[in-house]
Amino acid sequence: MSNRHSSIVNRQSDDELISAWLDGRLSNAERVAFEARLRAEPDLKRKADATRLLVATARALPAQPLPRDFTIPVPIAGAARTHPRPPVHLFTWFLRVGSALAAAVFVIAIGLDLAGLSAPRAQPPMSATQAAFAAPPMQSEDSIAADAARIAPAPPGAAAPPGATPEAQPASGEPPMQAMRQGAESAVEAQPASEQAQPMVAPKDAPDAAPAAMPEAGPMQRDAATEQIPSATRATQAEASTAPQSTETPQPPDAMMRAGERAGAPAAQPDTTPWWRIVAGVALALAVSLGVLGWRRS
Amino acid sequence: MDEAALIKAAQRGDAHAFNALVLAHQSQAYNVACRIMGDAASASDATQEAFLSAYTSIKSFRGGSFKSWILRTVTNACFDALRYRKRRPATSLDGLGAEDDAQDGDFETFLPSADESPADAAERAELRHLIEQAALALPPDQRATFVLSDVQGMSYEEIAEIMQTSLGTVKSRLSRARAKLRDYLLSRQELLPDEFRQ
Numbered sequence: 195m196s197n198r199h200s201s202i203v204n205r206q207s208d209d210e211l212i213s214a215w216l217d218g219r220l221s222n223a224e225r226v227a228f229e230a231r232l233r234a235e236p237d238l239k240r241k242a243d244a245t246r247l248l249v250a251t252a253r254a255l256p257a258q259p260l261p262r263d264f265t266i267p268v269p270i271a272g273a274a275r276t277h278p279r280p281p282v283h284l285f286t287w288f289l290r291v292g293s294a295l296a297a298a299v300f301v302i303a304i305g306l307d308l309a310g311l312s313a314p315r316a317q318p319p320m321s322a323t324q325a326a327f328a329a330p331p332m333q334s335e336d337s338i339a340a341d342a343a344r345i346a347p348a349p350p351g352a353a354a355p356p357g358a359t360p361e362a363q364p365a366s367g368e369p370p371m372q373a374m375r376q377g378a379e380s381a382v383e384a385q386p387a388s389e390q391a392q393p394m395v396a397p398k399d400a401p402d403a404a405p406a407a408m409p410e411a412g413p414m415q416r417d418a419a420t421e422q423i424p425s426a427t428r429a430t431q432a433e434a435s436t437a438p439q440s441t442e443t444p445q446p447p448d449a450m451m452r453a454g455e456r457a458g459a460p461a462a463q464p465d466t467t468p469w470w471r472i473v474a475g476v477a478l479a480l481a482v483s484l485g486v487l488g489w490r491r492s
Numbered sequence: 493m494d495e496a497a498l499i500k501a502a503q504r505g506d507a508h509a510f511n512a513l514v515l516a517h518q519s520q521a522y523n524v525a526c527r528i529m530g531d532a533a534s535a536s537d538a539t540q541e542a543f544l545s546a547y548t549s550i551k552s553f554r555g556g557s558f559k560s561w562i563l564r565t566v567t568n569a570c571f572d573a574l575r576y577r578k579r580r581p582a583t584s585l586d587g588l589g590a591e592d593d594a595q596d597g598d599f600e601t602f603l604p605s606a607d608e609s610p611a612d613a614a615e616r617a618e619l620r621h622l623i624e625q626a627a628l629a630l631p632p633d634q635r636a637t638f639v640l641s642d643v644q645g646m647s648y649e650e651i652a653e654i655m656q657t658s659l660g661t662v663k664s665r666l667s668r669a670r671a672k673l674r675d676y677l678l679s680r681q682e683l684l685p686d687e688f689r690q
Contacts (some may be wrong), residue, residue: 209668210664213671217641219663241686245670248623248677251620255621256527258532263524264540265511266510
């Protein structure tokens with residue numbers, strides 16, 4: 195393989211040497227060395243002689259007679275000079291200008307988007323439907339807890355931290371709280387990732403803020419909570435004898451609702467696209483389509 | 493009027509001045525086109541196209557050799573025509589009888605000179621025809637380099653300017669073209685002088 199490659203390289207090198215020798219492009223030293231090779235290598239001399247014959251014959255080729263005159267008629271020359279290129283049609287200009295304007299609108303809209311109009315907006319107020327949807331479970335659970343407290347009044351001297359909410363109160367009442375937290379977490383996971391979802395995760399480590407997550411609780415949470423009601427009731431009954439004052443601090447339903455409104459995370463609220471993004475999309479489509487049309491016409 | 497004045501007048505739109513330049517260079521331009529294209533009709537079309545193109549773009553001529561500039565236009569027109577021909581191959585009816593016409597028009601070349609026999613003259617004419625046909629089988633860039641160098645007798649520098657390439661490329665293309673044609677000739681030893689026959 196390498197022998198063949200070196201043979202090709204030597205052959206090309208010999209051809210270039212022959213060509214340069216015939217055209218007088220070799221230096222004196224190169225010419226002397228090459229002519230010495232010619233005397234020593236008959237095959238190289240035969241190639242050089244054949245190339246010299248080729249060049250001599252080519253240079254002696256007769257000139258072809260002109261078939262006609264190639265001068266340019268003056269009227270044609272004037273026409274070619276006065277109309278070097280066809281005029282651009284008015285509609286083509288309209289397409290070009292329209293494409294440029296649409297591109298400018300697209301850039302402006304993108305600039306508005308990047309300038310901060312897409313920054314976190316104020317929370318929209320909870321709609322009446324959402325409020326109505328969020329309120330009932332709070333009332334029902336609260337009333338259930340109140341009913342449980344009424345059914346089994348706790349004896350005085352029960353060890354319960356002051357200010358504890360009915361939901362957080364049962365010492366062994368982890369199941370209902372866990373169920374609510376699990377429900378809230380599942381609701382958080384079901385929502386699209388957004389900044390509105392953040393307050394829902396925080397109450398997990400802050401029991402005081404637990405009611406704040408309740409308005410967002412979905413049907414699953416309500417189901418889980420209601421399934422835990424009997425055990426909660428039992429636990430409350432068991433605890434009632436040791437913590438009678440716990441029933442003194444239940445939050446009223448309207449307070450719970452206000453807390454829910456403060457935390458207000460509309461899980462089911464439709465995600466509205468900002469107007470400038472719609473404008474940007476339309477402008478981009480217009481710029482591309484008009485540009486392609488203008489380019490094809492031109 | 494010298495060439496520089498004609499060029500300036502043509503750049504101002506003087507068609508007569510441009511035609512004077514055409515008259516000065518049309519023979520060489522047509523011969524280059526003829527050797528590259530291989531037939532008279534295509535060469536005529538390419539030459540006319542090149543002169544029209546030169547007329548519309550003569551304002552872009554920034555000095556230097558006008559001959560090189562016009563021959564560059566001609567070679568470009570020939571390459572365009574060859575590319576078009578390659579995409580859409582067709583048989584031209586203009587070629588019918590062209591051999592007879594060429595022999596008629598080229599009859600003087602078959603006449604023996606005083607120092608060669610009629611047999612040698614016929615052999616020489618056959619060799620020319622063989623080289624012309626073999627040159628048409630070369631790649632276009634090698635063919636144009638061979639025509640400009642060995643048929644038109646231009647220097648490497650002029651060829652590099654016409655073809656807008658480097659001197660090294662010109663040398664390489666020329667040596668390859670000559671080697672291919674030489675090997676072809678050596679394979680047809682019956683047309684070569686006695687010293688080449690083995």
